[in-house]
Amino acid sequence: MIxxxxxxxxxxxxxxxxxxxxxxxxxxxxxxxLLGHSGAGKSTLLKLILREERAxxxxxxxxxxxxxxxxxxxxxxxxxxxGIIFQDFRLIPTMTVYENIAFAMHVTNIGRKQxxxxxxxxxxxxxxxxxxxxxxxxxxxxxxxxxxxxxxxxHAPKLVIADEPTGNIDPELSLEMMELLERVSDMGITVxxxxxxxxxxxxxxxxxxxxxxxxxxxxxxxxxRADLDLPLNGLDTTGEITLKPAAEGEEALV
Amino acid sequence: xxxxxxxxxxxxxxxxLGKHWAMTIACIASLSVCMTLNTFATxxxxxxxxxxxxxxxxxxxxxFVDPAADDATTASVGERITATPGVSSVQYMSKEDTLNAxxxxxxxxxxxxxxxxxxxxxxANYRVSLSDLSQMSAISQQFQxxxxxxSVSAPVEMTNTFVEIQKVxxxxxxxxxxxxxxxxxxxxxxxxxxSVFARRREIEIMKYVGATNAMVTLPFxxxxxxxxxxxxxxxxxxGIGGYYYIVEASSTFGGLWQMLMGAALVxxxxxxxxxxxxxxxxxxxVGALGSTFSIRKHLNV
Numbered sequence: 001m002i003x004x005x006x007x008x009x010x011x012x013x014x015x016x017x018x019x020x021x022x023x024x025x026x027x028x029x030x031x032x033x034l035l036g037h038s039g040a041g042k043s044t045l046l047k048l049i050l051r052e053e054r055a056x057x058x059x060x061x062x063x064x065x066x067x068x069x070x071x072x073x074x075x076x077x078x079x080x081x082x083g084i085i086f087q088d089f090r091l092i093p094t095m096t097v098y099e100n101i102a103f104a105m106h107v108t109n110i111g112r113k114q115x116x117x118x119x120x121x122x123x124x125x126x127x128x129x130x131x132x133x134x135x136x137x138x139x140x141x142x143x144x145x146x147x148x149x150x151x152x153x154x155h156a157p158k159l160v161i162a163d164e165p166t167g168n169i170d171p172e173l174s175l176e177m178m179e180l181l182e183r184v185s186d187m188g189i190t191v192x193x194x195x196x197x198x199x200x201x202x203x204x205x206x207x208x209x210x211x212x213x214x215x216x217x218x219x220x221x222x223x224x225r226a227d228l229d230l231p232l233n234g235l236d237t238t239g240e241i242t243l244k245p246a247a248e249g250e251e252a253l254v
Numbered sequence: 255x256x257x258x259x260x261x262x263x264x265x266x267x268x269x270x271l272g273k274h275w276a277m278t279i280a281c282i283a284s285l286s287v288c289m290t291l292n293t294f295a296t297x298x299x300x301x302x303x304x305x306x307x308x309x310x311x312x313x314x315x316x317x318f319v320d321p322a323a324d325d326a327t328t329a330s331v332g333e334r335i336t337a338t339p340g341v342s343s344v345q346y347m348s349k350e351d352t353l354n355a356x357x358x359x360x361x362x363x364x365x366x367x368x369x370x371x372x373x374x375x376x377x378a379n380y381r382v383s384l385s386d387l388s389q390m391s392a393i394s395q396q397f398q399x400x401x402x403x404x405s406v407s408a409p410v411e412m413t414n415t416f417v418e419i420q421k422v423x424x425x426x427x428x429x430x431x432x433x434x435x436x437x438x439x440x441x442x443x444x445x446x447x448x449s450v451f452a453r454r455r456e457i458e459i460m461k462y463v464g465a466t467n468a469m470v471t472l473p474f475x476x477x478x479x480x481x482x483x484x485x486x487x488x489x490x491x492x493g494i495g496g497y498y499y500i501v502e503a504s505s506t507f508g509g510l511w512q513m514l515m516g517a518a519l520v521x522x523x524x525x526x527x528x529x530x531x532x533x534x535x536x537x538x539x540v541g542a543l544g545s546t547f548s549i550r551k552h553l554n555v
Contacts, residue, residue, distance in 0.1 A: 104268075107460050
């Protein structure tokens, strides 16, 4: 679904690149955490996927297409394959919950009939069927984030990108949110969760790509994670994942 | 774009007017005030121009017919004058008419002219008004060449002065209108930009969910267009209503003002349709284009 091949992004000539020689691949339907502290290059990486920015060198492929080669008027069509969830929800305050979801479908050229069928289904999925006519300001943070999830999924994207989706909600709701995203992934949709919350990442046995200083410093696969039994206090504050030494007879994964 | 999407985005643009009512009022107010100022500046320019023209028109050109000319020649002089481009009106004054006119001027002493009854010294003439006073010199020379014309009396210097005044008034008026229009566009543009800036988040969301630039622009275009049309209607009402009041009031002032204004003010029925058309079209244009241009820089997401 996503391929980064020797991708470097430098905003200003002479400055340290925001991303340097990044290589990673995300399969269709895979669930990946992108972990890193502020300034690690997470946002830049997302901007490259969304084609908000172009790589200085290397190739970014989304669903097999080199996004840098896309003409400007084709970018909306690339984004229609994606659902984006933001830390600050980004709901339109002058629209009800129903309208916020329907709006995203309308602007992606989905027919009225399909919208009428799909929006109630999405609201049911995120357990907000009774809040359809409520304005965002009357919802809790968790509810707003669920609306954002419903909006991101409404047009049946192939890829869901969640940018710090738990940043503005309490820990209990964060777990719920991640479980919801796991269910999304189980439906065959690729999910990329950008976060700096190590604890949360370690509660889920999913692939973790860690960025630091614009470089990938570790890429731990999901199947490896399940066997590792990482303790929460095994994380250091630099954003790197420290692994217990391999037990006798086991192979170290990183 | 699907028809349902077009309908949704169009309705959304119109509905946004109510949802962002404070900005809507600010935009409509600034656009209406600017356009009303422009309307009155234009009306002032048109009327001053008309007044100068009116005063100029009072300076008729008089074409004297050769006293030896027979009736056929006199008539042919009249025909040629009438056929000359730029002539707006021609009035024939026979020798007798001229004598009677002078009798009228002398009123109580009219009997002094009685002795000219049988030996009339006046010449038959054509009183000619021109639509373009600047042509007076050229046309008077042209009339001199018409067979049967004795002489031409044209207040060329006087009319040239009026023409110069008219030019200055027209250019001055146009300059004031141009400055007002620039001020209007800057004021309205800033208000609309402010309104768009307040909703940049909405634009950003639309872009992230995959809306094309046309889809993002459409609601703002419709919003601007509606605001422009509302402003145009307000401007028309203020412009036509205000001008009607001025025309009505000027007829009651009396004196020199009434003499000038009563005769030279352009009647309301001649201008109301132009005010309405230009106000609506101007409002729609400034509103729609203002909104469209204002969101352009926010589209690069």
